[in-house]
Amino acid sequence: MALAEPFSTGNSLLHRLDPRAKLVAAIVWSVTLAALNDLRVLLLGVICAAVLLVAARLNLPRLLQRLLVVNIFIAFLWLFLPWSTGGEAVATWGPITITREGLLLSLQLTLRCNAIVWACIALLGTSRLVDVAQALRALRVPQKLVLILFFCVRYIQSIHDEYGRMAAAIKLRAFKPRTTFHTYRTYANLVGLLLVRGHDRADRVHEAMVCRGFDGRLRTLDHRRLQKRDIAAAALLTGLTIILVVFECLTTG
Amino acid sequence: MPDNGLIQLEDIHFGYPQRRHLFAGINFHVSGGDLLGVVGANGSGKTTLFRILVGLLRPHRGMFNAFGRAIQSPPDYDELRRRIGFLFQDSEDQLFCPTVKEDVAFGPLNLGKSKTETLRIVEETLASLGMSGFADRISYELSGGEKRLVALATALAMQPDVLLLDEPASGLDPRSKRDLVEQLARIGGTQVIASHDMEFVRATCRRVIVMDAGKIVADGPTDAVLGDESLMLHHGLEVPHSLAAEGRIATDHHHGSGPSHGHGHGTSHERQEHT
Ligand SMILES: Nc1ncnc2c1ncn2[C@@H]1O[C@H](COP(=O)(O)OP(=O)(O)O)[C@@H](O)[C@H]1O
Ligand SMILES: [Mg+2]
Numbered sequence: 001m002a003l004a005e006p007f008s009t010g011n012s013l014l015h016r017l018d019p020r021a022k023l024v025a026a027i028v029w030s031v032t033l034a035a036l037n038d039l040r041v042l043l044l045g046v047i048c049a050a051v052l053l054v055a056a057r058l059n060l061p062r063l064l065q066r067l068l069v070v071n072i073f074i075a076f077l078w079l080f081l082p083w084s085t086g087g088e089a090v091a092t093w094g095p096i097t098i099t100r101e102g103l104l105l106s107l108q109l110t111l112r113c114n115a116i117v118w119a120c121i122a123l124l125g126t127s128r129l130v131d132v133a134q135a136l137r138a139l140r141v142p143q144k145l146v147l148i149l150f151f152c153v154r155y156i157q158s159i160h161d162e163y164g165r166m167a168a169a170i171k172l173r174a175f176k177p178r179t180t181f182h183t184y185r186t187y188a189n190l191v192g193l194l195l196v197r198g199h200d201r202a203d204r205v206h207e208a209m210v211c212r213g214f215d216g217r218l219r220t221l222d223h224r225r226l227q228k229r230d231i232a233a234a235a236l237l238t239g240l241t242i243i244l245v246v247f248e249c250l251t252t253g
Numbered sequence: 254m255p256d257n258g259l260i261q262l263e264d265i266h267f268g269y270p271q272r273r274h275l276f277a278g279i280n281f282h283v284s285g286g287d288l289l290g291v292v293g294a295n296g297s298g299k300t301t302l303f304r305i306l307v308g309l310l311r312p313h314r315g316m317f318n319a320f321g322r323a324i325q326s327p328p329d330y331d332e333l334r335r336r337i338g339f340l341f342q343d344s345e346d347q348l349f350c351p352t353v354k355e356d357v358a359f360g361p362l363n364l365g366k367s368k369t370e371t372l373r374i375v376e377e378t379l380a381s382l383g384m385s386g387f388a389d390r391i392s393y394e395l396s397g398g399e400k401r402l403v404a405l406a407t408a409l410a411m412q413p414d415v416l417l418l419d420e421p422a423s424g425l426d427p428r429s430k431r432d433l434v435e436q437l438a439r440i441g442g443t444q445v446i447a448s449h450d451m452e453f454v455r456a457t458c459r460r461v462i463v464m465d466a467g468k469i470v471a472d473g474p475t476d477a478v479l480g481d482e483s484l485m486l487h488h489g490l491e492v493p494h495s496l497a498a499e500g501r502i503a504t505d506h507h508h509g510s511g512p513s514h515g516h517g518h519g520t521s522h523e524r525q526e527h528t
Binding site (some may be wrong): 005009213214 | 307309331334335340341343345346347349351352354355358359360362363364368371372391412452457525
């Protein structure tokens with residue numbers, strides 16, 4: 001159950017900002033960073049994102065755990081890109097040639113991913129799922145799409161919870177993973193059961209919502225007005241993004 | 254039919270694809286002010302009955318009346334769910350908002366209550382359950398007993414006319430169970446409680462029906478039904494220890510205070526009618 005919005009409660013400035021302002025900032029930031037290429041500019045982006053993370057004052061162990069997961073994926077890029085990208089050789093081991101371009105590309109992707117993910121955790125992770133859903137509505141995203149996203153996240157949560165329970169049950173019966181047919185079959189069963197149970201649970205959650213008058217519209221207690229603070233924050237982050245773009249233009253042009 | 258009948262199921266048929274004829278014509282009624290226990294072994298159909306009562310499942314055949322009208326169209330079911338509060342067997346299914354306050358507020362907001370009124374309802378409901386300090390707690394970090402009470406609060410916040418509680422005592426430690434008994438006694442009103450915890454039923458209900466394999470096999474005053482040893486054993490249940498200790502078990506079928514259908518020849522027959 002650790003998956004259930006671990007960063008959404010807190011008291012930092014970022015937690016208090018209106019989700020709509022944060023959502024806009026996160027979208028602008030992500031789209032821009034995805035288009036930037038200069039390593040120095042990307043590094044600057046990572047630094048900005050780190051500042052946001054610090055400002056969000058999140059639970060450090062949980063944060064590190066999450067960042068680790070992201071970077072495990074990135075580590076796979078480092079396994080393949082340096083030798084599979086053509087270009088100027090910097091080192092050769094037998095048939096494998098590490099290229100300068102490959103290394104730069106890996107570095108670029110690492111910086112870009114982290115700058116985006118860090119900022120999104122700081123901006124969106126600090127709001128609750130329902131609030132982000134409402135912010136999407138406020139930005140005129142169709143209700144159906146918002147609900148699909150909402151339930152998608154909830155299904156993932158319930159599948160994750162079920163996994164915890166079933167993994168414990170399997171361990172209790174002295175199951176040890178090996179490279180045997182038995183192991184594979186056990187895992188295959190586990191995955192199948194997981195999907196079924198996760199689906200069942202999400203269904204019951206939906207029923208619980210229906211029992212309490214849910215009619216397809218998410219309502220929450222907070223109907224706040226955008227305050228100057230929120231607009232200022234969104235403007236600040238957008239301004240920062242523009243500065244990064246300007247830097248990029250200066251360095252390449 | 255009693256004048257103050259709130260809910261009547263007549264000749265209801267229902268089944269699952271794997272269990273085609275689970276309910277083959279069952280009759281069930283709840284009157285205003287009833288504290289009704291529904292006991293039966295696992296798989297006897299208690300949860301299914303409740304899910305029909307709140308319209309999560311539609312009967313295949315039969316008559317369903319509630320609050321003085323027939324329940325047929327989707328708007329009828331919406332109205333039904335507004336007036337019947339349902340405590341799920343597993344509280345985890347029922348709590349889906351990050352904080353307790355929001356979970357309790359979810360129902361009233363859907364009923365169109367204003368934000369201020371909703372907040373007032375949330376405060377009052379939590380206070381009445383002795384959980385005022387829990388408003389800003391994170392739902393999934395609560396203990397089992399606390400979760401059960403919060404789930405109960407989410408149902409109560411809808412200000413229902415009837416409360417359906419599915420296995421409310423399961424998984425609770427003795428103290429949480431006693432707390433829950435007290436709370437339910439205080440809440441009063443009309444309650445239907447499914448359970449296979451006989452002590453809990455005895456502590457909370459005045460009338461009890463026994464279910465077995467989709468049939469209602471007995472219906473009567475709590476102590477008379479729960480104290481009927483052959484009936485209980487025959488349907489995979491047991492006489493509550495407290496009743497046994499008081500020496501009030503009816504081993505003899507002609508016991509004067511037997512269940513209201515006054516069975517005199519064994520108890521395995523299907524019994525569906527009542528007073
Ligand atoms: N969703 C379902 N699909 C198929 N069969 C079900 C489903 N839910 C319950 N059943 C079956 O219906 C019977 C009654 O179940 P249920 O109402 O949950 O009983 P209880 O709540 O008394 O334990 C059981 O035999 C159960 O296996
Ligand atoms: Mg059940």
